[in-house]
Amino acid sequence: MEQKETTTKKEIEQRAKTFNGMTAREWTQNSRSVWNDVSSARKSQHLLHGATYPEKLCDRVISMYSKQGDCVLDPFLGTGTTLISALKNNRFGIGIELSKEYFTIAQAAVQNSLNLLSTTSFQIYNGDCEMLLDIVPNDSIQLTLTSPPYADLIHKVVDDRTNRHKNSAFVTENNATTKIYSNNENDLGNMPLEEYKEKVLRIMRKLYTKTKPGGYNVWVAKDFRDIKNNIPYVDLHSAIAECGSNAGFVYHDLIIWDQNEQRSLVLLGYPSVFYVNQNHSYLVIMRRAK
């Protein structure tokens, strides 16, 4: 009993002195560099989108890089997963989504996730995040957590599914339910890679001014192959990290999200060229220096 009380007091002291409210034990337990345990059941709104990430992944990132009462931002909100996790973990949430359809889905899903005990609130905006980030006060965001479109990969996936056989690499290597987000010219999912990188850099510059000194900026992204243009490997996560660095962020860490358990292996390039199945994504962790 005495031991337990001592531990509790120690824990309270530790929580009070850490920037994220974690004890030393939780801090260590969360410091693995490869994650294979963050999949969570897809909710109804996720099935309407086709390119969402799990709430469990958001819960972990939010608990690592922010504390209760902090503000979490997602500039590519999709169905609202980041904000649902932020509110559940007593953080304030700001989300921006370009597509009116997904904005409406996110608004309803986030509203539904609120309960009587919620201590925090949220704001959701519909439009291009490059423009709408101007609304967010400078130096106010502790954590940006987002999964952007992967340039125009989505068009290649959908074309491939329509025009070629359904077992081709693009379809099987990526999520076969993927669909084009919108026809909007500001949609990063409609941009060839060079144009995409220019837009990401402009967004990163704005995110930098909105982030608190010492705050974090986490982008979840997957590398891919552009077989149509004969490019075997597009190192998207490095391109994102480079844009972040050019905007002023420090490239702080890299976490691998191992998705092998959720994706089956497919035969690629057989019998002439050997390719591995890219069944993982990256969490590119950037930080605004203090």
Ligand SMILES: C[S@@+](CC[C@H](N)C(=O)[O-])C[C@H]1O[C@@H](n2cnc3c(N)ncnc32)[C@H](O)[C@@H]1O
């Ligand atoms: C990969 S999805 C995000 C999914 C989200 N993490 C979830 O779990 O629902 C990327 C989203 O970015 C949106 N998007 C694309 N370009 C945008 C822009 N310029 N401003 C804001 N949102 C944009 C797309 O409509 C799409 O919903």
